[in-house]
Amino acid sequence: MTAKTIKDISNPDTYKGMYSFHKYWGKKPTESIAFFIQNYTNGSDIVLDPFLGSGLISRECLYRRRRFIGIDINPFAIEHTNFLLELPKASVFQSALQKIETKIKQKINETYFTDNGEIASHYLWSSAELLKVWMKPKVGRSRIEIETTSFDLEKVESFSQYSIRNIRKLTFFTNSRINSSNQMSIYDLFTRRALHNIDLIMDEIKLFPDAIQRALLLTLTSSSGQMSSMVFAITNRGKTKNQVSNKIEVGSWVIGYWRPQLHFEINVWNCFESRAKKLYKALIDISDYQYPRHESISALLESKQGALILNDDCINVMQKIPEKTIKLICTDPPHSDRIPYLELSEIWNSILNKNVSFEKEIIVSNAKERNKKKAEYIEKMKLFIGESSRILTDDGMFLIYFNARDQESWKFLEILENNSDLQFIGAFPMEYSANSVVQDNRKGGMKTDYVLVLKRKGCSISYKQELDKIPGWSTLVPQIASAT
Numbered sequence: 001m002t003a004k005t006i007k008d009i010s011n012p013d014t015y016k017g018m019y020s021f022h023k024y025w026g027k028k029p030t031e032s033i034a035f036f037i038q039n040y041t042n043g044s045d046i047v048l049d050p051f052l053g054s055g056l057i058s059r060e061c062l063y064r065r066r067r068f069i070g071i072d073i074n075p076f077a078i079e080h081t082n083f084l085l086e087l088p089k090a091s092v093f094q095s096a097l098q099k100i101e102t103k104i105k106q107k108i109n110e111t112y113f114t115d116n117g118e119i120a121s122h123y124l125w126s127s128a129e130l131l132k133v134w135m136k137p138k139v140g141r142s143r144i145e146i147e148t149t150s151f152d153l154e155k156v157e158s159f160s161q162y163s164i165r166n167i168r169k170l171t172f173f174t175n176s177r178i179n180s181s182n183q184m185s186i187y188d189l190f191t192r193r194a195l196h197n198i199d200l201i202m203d204e205i206k207l208f209p210d211a212i213q214r215a216l217l218l219t220l221t222s223s224s225g226q227m228s229s230m231v232f233a234i235t236n237r238g239k240t241k242n243q244v245s246n247k248i249e250v251g252s253w254v255i256g257y258w259r260p261q262l263h264f265e266i267n268v269w270n271c272f273e274s275r276a277k278k279l280y281k282a283l284i285d286i287s288d289y290q291y292p293r294h295e296s297i298s299a300l301l302e303s304k305q306g307a308l309i310l311n312d313d314c315i316n317v318m319q320k321i322p323e324k325t326i327k328l329i330c331t332d333p334p335h336s337d338r339i340p341y342l343e344l345s346e347i348w349n350s351i352l353n354k355n356v357s358f359e360k361e362i363i364v365s366n367a368k369e370r371n372k373k374k375a376e377y378i379e380k381m382k383l384f385i386g387e388s389s390r391i392l393t394d395d396g397m398f399l400i401y402f403n404a405r406d407q408e409s410w411k412f413l414e415i416l417e418n419n420s421d422l423q424f425i426g427a428f429p430m431e432y433s434a435n436s437v438v439q440d441n442r443k444g445g446m447k448t449d450y451v452l453v454l455k456r457k458g459c460s461i462s463y464k465q466e467l468d469k470i471p472g473w474s475t476l477v478p479q480i481a482s483a484t
């Protein structure tokens, strides 16, 4: 449960514990979400997020016992939200991890043996040429770097025909913004040795019951970036005493499918284990209340508590929600062409073995073959706002987190002037906190969102005096994209 004083909400902290375990594109800090749930809903009021993403809001509702409806077209988002609502016990997770370790750690490590029987932690590659092998020392911290031997090359060769067994075929589109091409396959993103080892881990994960299986699979998706060949090698980092260092350091993978010439292959077991330990640590601090789960809108409406989480097009679901039933709509819709969620989530969804409905995504994509253009995006956003105004209670509040790289993408707000029952109260800026967001650092990337606050026309409550205290609060609609 995060801080919720009015001053915290425009300048949130970094993510901690469970909220930092898995990255999500455009993940939003929870300070403002927590503040509004805490102060503008009561008892078993219903909160709705039609564009769930990582689903952190679901836990904020769970903590406060509000009823919650969450929707997302991305199956990954649903898995992650379900995970947050049904966390396994730390001890159960740890014992599952130990079982897996006993069965396959050695097998995986054998694939990284060097000719003197040591286990490699990293390989440095330049395109398809293996340059160096790194190992962890038995004592001390400094790594051992050795030249590649024929033994290492033969090891690589022994996997050259390997085909992945546990991951479905991936769908890619040609999109220069994220460096993907429709000719790409999983073999362009991972070494075959890495895929062999991922298969070994997945064979074991499948043997566990659902909740623990989900936690383990998300540990795998969470570490998949570090397991891939998209990990940059950083050269000439830092100048000490006017000398440029030639030392190479391990970088990270960057938003998209960039395959750097100089890159690392990291020991798959180490990647998996370090993520699993992070999750275990976060789980230790959690004692959970059992949040009842519902299968349909009517079941949630009849009950006084619990959550309904749906993998669907939100407009389709919202049309089925009776009018004036939702007290707070708090959501962060896709921001035009800022982040193509489904295209970026394809590795995660393939590991989770989930099929994806690309057609229903509300997005502007640079992938021409998807034909996702701005006009359709604006139309769909208007539909979403229209449905929101229909289902909001008379005293309800509606928060939209938004920013866009161009003026035109704000056009959906026209609906407020013409044919909606909603009234704009004001907006405030919210800085992104960097940890755990896959931050878009390219030209035109933004680090600020606006939170637009709306209520029903005719609602007699005046929120102005309270909301005036939010740093940066303004009663003007923020129309201009702020590329910071």
Ligand SMILES: C[S@@+](CC[C@H](N)C(=O)[O-])C[C@H]1O[C@@H](n2cnc3c(N)ncnc32)[C@H](O)[C@@H]1O
Residues within 6 Å of the ligand: 024, 025, 026, 027, 028, 029, 050, 051, 052, 053, 054, 055, 056, 071, 072, 073, 074, 077, 312, 313, 314, 315, 331, 332, 333, 334, 335, 341, 342, 360, 361, 362, 363
């Ligand atoms: C900006 S993200 C939400 C991020 C979220 N606030 C967080 O903290 O992680 C927007 C989400 O909208 C989802 N989305 C796109 N089209 C959708 C649709 N038609 N129905 C429901 N969700 C959709 C995307 O999958 C993505 O997860």
